[in-house]
Amino acid sequence: MDRDLELRRQVCFALYSASRAVTDVYRPLLEELGLTYPQYLALLALWERGDAVPTVKELGEALHLDSGTLSPMLKRLEGAGLVGRYRSDRDERIVEVRLTDAGRALRRRVDDIPRRVARATGLSENELLALRDTLTRVTEAIHSTGAHPPAQKEK
Amino acid sequence: MDRDLELRRQVCFALYSASRAVTDVYRPLLEELGLTYPQYLALLALWERGDAVPTVKELGEALHLDSGTLSPMLKRLEGAGLVGRYRSDRDERIVEVRLTDAGRALRRRVDDIPRRVARATGLSENELLALRDTLTRVTEAIHSTGAHPPAQKEK
DNA sequence: AGCAGATTAGTTGTGCACAACTAGATCGTG
């Protein structure tokens, strides 16, 4: 009785499994570049900003991550020579994250990765877009219902 | 140029974000029961087996996790009094994982959790089912293409 | 000016995930 709790019926388990499976596809591709998957996402956020220089906080908002996760990760990217971190002159609480030349150059080497991962999912282009949009709606629905995100807490 | 790398266009980032957002919905609900989200998934796998007693390996296959993750997690569940672990008599390599009475009893307290999480996603029943099936296909496509899973490696 | 409260980044501690490895048990084949 109560078949509602079967593992294979759970959307949450499908989501958890698929997320890890997709990361498994990225892992060997990124390993050649010395990157982990979250580091790759952070670089995507930096690359798409062009010359704009985000703060740790802005990066956290883009990635839905807090400083407890980002600070050590950015230190590792700094250690790898891909980014630099600089205290702002205007406001010394703020740290700006800048790509180094090596960090910018790395972008060329990831060009075909999204395509290769998309192929591995077995989904068509349209299915991928529909999936992405559904997932984005879910994330936004949860974040908007006063959930928790790395933003406001209770006052 | 090369807008293909924009963060918000990536299916992988949508998946990563949605997975963490859904976990955020579970967290406060499970915290009342003293469970983490992966522990909850492990209990789902145990509950649905009824009287059958899975081994660590079988549990790992159900959850797509290896012993490096499961062994410490099962120890914590054992510490919480929810499961017991027993070396098999027939084959001393094997460890069987059995629910305790407390572990079985906990099932009643999670009954309404899936429904509450489903509501938070903002998706209709049909959308949820379609999403689950798409994600399951993705996971299976990746695992079947000789990926990596906690199963065979290269020979 | 002065100070309470807010803001930003960082630190600490816990718990996954995963790779690489170890220890011990079992199996298969000669």
Add this chain to the structure above:
DNA sequence: CACGATCTAGTTGTGCACAACTAATCTGCT
């Protein structure tokens, strides 16, 4: 039977995520 290969669970080390906290800075208000 011997023994190398295989199998199972566990251990170690790295890197996220996240809660809870700290330190330093800034802001608004009086």
